[in-house]
Amino acid sequence: SVIETTPSLTSINSYYEKSQYLDSNGVKTPRQMIGAALNERVENIDYDVCEPGDEDAFFVADLGEVYRQHMRWKKNLPRVKPFYAVKCNPDPQVLRLLSELGTGFDCASKAEIEQVLKTGVDPSRIIYAQPCKTNSYVRYAKKHEVKQMTFDNADELHKIKQLFPDAELFLRLFTDDSSSLCQLSMKFGASMDSANDLLALAKALNLNVVGVSFHVGSGASDPLAFMKAVRDARTVFDKAADHGYTLRTLDVGGGFVPETFDAMAAVLNEALDQYMPAHVNIIGEPGRYYVSKAFTLACNIIARRTIEDPITMEKRYMVYLNDGLYGNFSSIMFDHQHPIAHVLRSRNHGFYDKADARPTLAGTEYSIWGPTCDGIDRISESIRFNHELDVGDWLYFEDMGAYTKCSATRFNGFTDAHDVIYVASEAGARALMGMK
Numbered sequence: 001s002v003i004e005t006t007p008s009l010t011s012i013n014s015y016y017e018k019s020q021y022l023d024s025n026g027v028k029t030p031r032q033m034i035g036a037a038l039n040e041r042v043e044n045i046d047y048d049v050c051e052p053g054d055e056d057a058f059f060v061a062d063l064g065e066v067y068r069q070h071m072r073w074k075k076n077l078p079r080v081k082p083f084y085a086v087k088c089n090p091d092p093q094v095l096r097l098l099s100e101l102g103t104g105f106d107c108a109s110k111a112e113i114e115q116v117l118k119t120g121v122d123p124s125r126i127i128y129a130q131p132c133k134t135n136s137y138v139r140y141a142k143k144h145e146v147k148q149m150t151f152d153n154a155d156e157l158h159k160i161k162q163l164f165p166d167a168e169l170f171l172r173l174f175t176d177d178s179s180s181l182c183q184l185s186m187k188f189g190a191s192m193d194s195a196n197d198l199l200a201l202a203k204a205l206n207l208n209v210v211g212v213s214f215h216v217g218s219g220a221s222d223p224l225a226f227m228k229a230v231r232d233a234r235t236v237f238d239k240a241a242d243h244g245y246t247l248r249t250l251d252v253g254g255g256f257v258p259e260t261f262d263a264m265a266a267v268l269n270e271a272l273d274q275y276m277p278a279h280v281n282i283i284g285e286p287g288r289y290y291v292s293k294a295f296t297l298a299c300n301i302i303a304r305r306t307i308e309d310p311i312t313m314e315k316r317y318m319v320y321l322n323d324g325l326y327g328n329f330s331s332i333m334f335d336h337q338h339p340i341a342h343v344l345r346s347r348n349h350g351f352y353d354k355a356d357a358r359p360t361l362a363g364t365e366y367s368i369w370g371p372t373c374d375g376i377d378r379i380s381e382s383i384r385f386n387h388e389l390d391v392g393d394w395l396y397f398e399d400m401g402a403y404t405k406c407s408a409t410r411f412n413g414f415t416d417a418h419d420v421i422y423v424a425s426e427a428g429a430r431a432l433m434g435m436k
């Protein structure tokens with residue numbers, strides 16, 4: 001099945017053997033497709049004459065991976081309609097594919113709403129899931145008939161009353177997100193104690209509350225957080241009925257990660273069965289679940305510093321890449337990630353290194369740095385490879401699709417607009433996208 005062929009993108013050694021690009025059925029595996037795209041790009045750069053920017057870092061995005069994640073979602077969470085969290089990676093082709101697949105979209109700003117609308121998505125497939133919104137953005141949402149939006153406090157209700165009284169409102173609840181990668185409840189979410197007063201106020205203002213939302217934290221790891229949040233949501237559904245509201249939708253937010261998705265989905269399904277009757281619509285706002293594994297980043301080594309141990313004379317190196325913490329590795333700062341370098345190209349060992357691309361326990365030691373002047377711009381403190389890396393060589397990093405490109409800056413004048421080469425390792429994705 002589609003699900004069972006999902007690759008574990010931990011090693012792409014077979015990149016280096018062109019004869020291995022086809023599997024036993026004569027079909028490229030996802031990893032081989034990504035590898036071919038990476039190699040083709042770096043092969044075509046002539047370092048002696050290339051223009052500034054030709055050797056910039058670049059992504060290879062496998063839209064087939066996004067497609068497989070969608071099929072996996074449908075299989076494991078059939079009741080929950082995904083509204084992709086655009087903030088995670090607003091890549092235009094990802095949005096186009098998801099739009100073709102029929103998902104909804106969770107937007108946090110006017111720019112995200114505009115981008116999704118321009119993709120051709122109907123406004124009813126958008127939720128403006130930001131409980132504290134900019135006034136002019138609310139007016140923009142009204143003008144473009146993006147009716148669904150969240151709130152979690154009384155001031156926001158007054159704002160919505162003034163700017164968009166017909167909006168369809170979701171009361172966002174506080175959750176226990178203490179075991180998640182990025183906690184959100186310190187900033188957003190109404191407590192269970194305040195839910196009653198907020199519903200009373202919404203009623204007094206004659207506003208249209210249609211549902212409840214929550215977010216158990218981005219990169220959630222405790223499935224029971226979903227159980228408790230759905231139970232709390234049910235309590236609010238019942239309270240809302242006391243105020244004369246018949247709530248119709250529960251939004252279970254995001255937080256899912258590919259590695260633990262099946263277990264999380266099982267608990268969530270159980271919670272939904274227990275607390276939410278069949279007539280209640282369920283939506284979710286997955287972000288990283290869809291894209292984290294779909295993007296691979298390739299970076300060029302632009303400089304190297306040799307450090308020799310004065311006693312053992314052993315050499316180690318600091319290598320400087322053309323991308324770093326202020327660029328696509330912003331995920332190290334903002335998303336607590338630890339991207340692992342692999343060797344894509346090492347000229348000292350032949351054009352393509354046929355040895356192990358993965359880090360090793362022994363071998364030459366490197367620290368890996370970004371290109372800016374800031375000392376915190378370090379990607380890896382210590383990593384070893386079986387070969388000597390030098391200027392012009394390439395490294396690649398897997399799982400770079402979530403909260404990377406979208407939070408990159410132009411600090412020091414480096415670009416934040418890196419090329420993306422698209423491949424699609426699923427026939428279904430190729431058909432939808434018109435790709436060969």
Ligand code: PLP
Pocket residue numbers: 085088106129130184215217218219220253254255256285286287288289
């Ligand atoms: N929905 C909201 C309101 C969020 O704030 C976020 C992330 O911050 C998401 C969805 C997506 O979360 P994730 O990428 O963990 O699925």
